[in-house]
Amino acid sequence: xxxxxxxxxxxxxxxxxxxxxxxxxxxxxxxxxxxxxxxxxxxxxxxxxxxxxxxxxxxxxxxxxxxxxxxxxxxxxxxxxxxxxxxxxxxxxxxxxxxxxxxxxxxxxxxxxxxxxxxxxxxxxxxxxxxxxxxxxxxxxxxxxxxxxxxxxxxxxxxxxxxxxxxxxxxxxxxxxxxxxxxxxxxxxxxxxxxxxxxxxxxxxxxxxxxxxxxxxxxxxxxxxxxxxxxxxxxxxxxxxxxxxxxxxxxxxxxxxxxxxxxxxxxxxxxxxxxxxxxxxxxxxxxxxxxxxxxxxxxxxxxx
Amino acid sequence: xxxxxxxxxxxxxxxxxxxxxxxxxxxxxxxxxxxxxxxxxxxxxxxxxxxxxxxxxxxxxxxxxxxxxxxxxxxxxxxxxxxxxxxxxxxxxxxxxxxxxxxxxxxxxxxxxxxxxxxxxxxxxxxxxxxxxxxxxxxxxxxxxxxxxxxxxxxxxxxxxxxxxxxxxxxxxxxxxxxxxxxxxxxxxxxxxxxxxxxxxxxxxxxxxxxxxxxxxxxxxxxxxxxxxxxxx
Numbered sequence: 101x102x103x104x105x106x107x108x109x110x111x112x113x114x115x116x117x118x119x120x121x122x123x124x125x126x127x128x129x130x131x132x133x134x135x136x137x138x139x140x141x142x143x144x145x146x147x148x149x150x151x152x153x154x155x156x157x158x159x160x161x162x163x164x165x166x167x168x169x170x171x172x173x174x175x176x177x178x179x180x181x182x183x184x185x186x187x188x189x190x191x192x193x194x195x196x197x198x199x200x201x202x203x204x205x206x207x208x209x210x211x212x213x214x215x216x217x218x219x220x221x222x223x224x225x226x227x228x229x230x231x232x233x234x235x236x237x238x239x240x241x242x243x244x245x246x247x248x249x250x251x252x253x254x255x256x257x258x259x260x261x262x263x264x265x266x267x268x269x270x271x272x273x274x275x276x277x278x279x280x281x282x283x284x285x286x287x288x289x290x291x292x293x294x295x296x297x298x299x300x301x302x303x304x305x306x307x308x309x310x311x312x313x314x315x316x317x318x319x320x321x322x323x324x325x326x327x328x329x330x331x332x333x334x335x336x337x338x339x340x341x342x343x344x345x346x347x348x349x350x351x352x353x354x355x356x357x358x359x360x361x362x363x364x365x366x367x368x369x370x371x372x373x374x375x376x377x378x379x380x381x382x383x384x385x386x387x388x389x390x391x392x393x394x395x396x397x398x399x400x401x402x403x404x
Numbered sequence: 405x406x407x408x409x410x411x412x413x414x415x416x417x418x419x420x421x422x423x424x425x426x427x428x429x430x431x432x433x434x435x436x437x438x439x440x441x442x443x444x445x446x447x448x449x450x451x452x453x454x455x456x457x458x459x460x461x462x463x464x465x466x467x468x469x470x471x472x473x474x475x476x477x478x479x480x481x482x483x484x485x486x487x488x489x490x491x492x493x494x495x496x497x498x499x500x501x502x503x504x505x506x507x508x509x510x511x512x513x514x515x516x517x518x519x520x521x522x523x524x525x526x527x528x529x530x531x532x533x534x535x536x537x538x539x540x541x542x543x544x545x546x547x548x549x550x551x552x553x554x555x556x557x558x559x560x561x562x563x564x565x566x567x568x569x570x571x572x573x574x575x576x577x578x579x580x581x582x583x584x585x586x587x588x589x590x591x592x593x594x595x596x597x598x599x600x601x602x603x604x605x606x607x608x609x610x611x612x613x614x615x616x617x618x619x620x621x622x623x624x625x626x627x628x629x630x631x632x633x634x635x636x637x
Contacts, residue, residue: 142633146632146633149485149489149633150489151485151488151489151631151632151633152632152633153630153632168629168630170488170490170491170492170493170494171491172491173489173490173491174491176489178485178489180482180485180486180489180633182481182482182483182485182633183481183483184483184486185477185478185481185483186413186417186483186486188416188417188420189416197409197412197413198486198490200408200409201407201409201410201487201490201492202490202491203491243486
């Protein structure tokens with residue numbers, strides 16, 4: 101069992117602050133590192149894997165710093181987002197090379213064992229450049245796991261992987277977490293994290309925005325005020341009607357027609373809107389959420 | 405210190421690249437040219453090819469291509485993290501990669517030069533030219549490996565060093581010989597045959613070659629120790 105600790109970690113590149121005073125503890129089990137693109141996930145991952153020095157603060161694995169400490173890699177398995185450029189090797193040769201680099205006593209047996217774990221025994225004889233994205237991802241995981249590390253760090257492991265392979269990868273990571281390994285993966289897709297991680301850490305704009313059980317964070321996200329765009333047969337009459345409702349916080353007439361509605365209580369708004377409109381003799385033409393992007397969810401979390 | 409797996413992977417990377425054929429083309433051309441000229445003329449008409457083309461151009465070019473092939477592409481695309489995320493000293497990684505670059509420089513640079521020298525005249529001066537090529541090739545490969553660890557434009561920077569510093573300025577200013585890898589090699593070769601020029605002095609040439617070789621490999625390892633991955637964000 102190993103624990104990765106980030107203590108007041110910041111990282112800046114020139115005048116740009118990529119990571120701002122982040123403190124995290126990554127314990128055994130599966131943890132998701134969630135954040136929109138450009139939030140600083142890759143920078144955080146690079147510092148956790150010893151491939152970037154923090155500008156301030158410390159990153160330690162079981163009390164030892166990971167930067168410039170190659171011995172730490174005995175306990176770390178790393179699955180970088182970078183593509184494999186060893187296309188001239190077969191899957192088996194690549195995993196075997198990783199086993200050899202770790203100087204495993206029985207590298208051949210370890211290679212075969214891990215190929216079995218990721219279900220890549222059959223295609224292992226083919227060259228890497230013939231693999232699909234999902235297969236490359238699994239062979240990267242095999243290479244990272246061949247020395248049986250206590251910590252597995254994966255940077256955007258599901259990017260470009262088809263749904264079936266994604267399920268397969270998620271099962272695998274689940275199993276690894278249940279075995280007591282510390283598994284951390286980064287993602288910008290809410291649903292991925294929701295399905296895999298019990299514990300999540302959210303980073304937005306380089307800051308640590310939220311931490312904890314996924315259910316709690318999900319509730320924070322669904323309880324937030326939601327923006328809708330509505331068009332109807334009489335926008336002004338509808339606006340008067342809506343502002344009288346307790347579930348509506350704000351209504352604004354759009355210059356090009358239609359209304360922007362900010363809703364506090366999504367449930368009663370969804371049930372009430374058709375009834376209110378029918379009673380007043382108004383027709384609704386269009387109702388669409390205008391801020392369902394993940395970025396707005398994150399922005400809300402940060403503002404809290 | 406040398407890691408066999410890294411050496412093997414570096415050799416595979418070198419042999420697997422198209423650049424390798426370019427690397428082979430130059431020495432093949434040099435030998436072919438020497439053989440042709442020797443066959444068509446009398447005496448040692450082919451000899452000027454060595455100080456004119458083989459030693460100052462082909463040898464450093466081969467070293468540049470070899471050194472940049474074993475390290476540059478992996479650093480550029482970040483895939484070197486697969487090698488560096490292992491409990492292996494980064495200096496061992498650098499040394500293992502240099503061994504491959506050095507071997508390629510010897511086989512595709514120094515050896516063809518020696519063969520050409522044998523064809524063009526032979527005797528002491530051929531051995532001297534061969535020795536000079538071994539010394540300079542060794543130093544070049546370490547120097548250019550260090551350059552590959554600093555900049556992604558390693559090939560251009562290395563070629564500028566060879567062509568501008570050693571070639572152009574080296575011919576205009578005699579003092580440049582003290583800081584020229586090619587001249588150090590020649591000075592050591594001069595010990596075998598006095599037909600080679602004797603810029604600087606032997607202790608300096610030997611010491612400077614040694615320092616640049618060891619320093620270059622060490623510096624490369626040091627750069628790898630601080631190798632950083634930068635995200636898009």
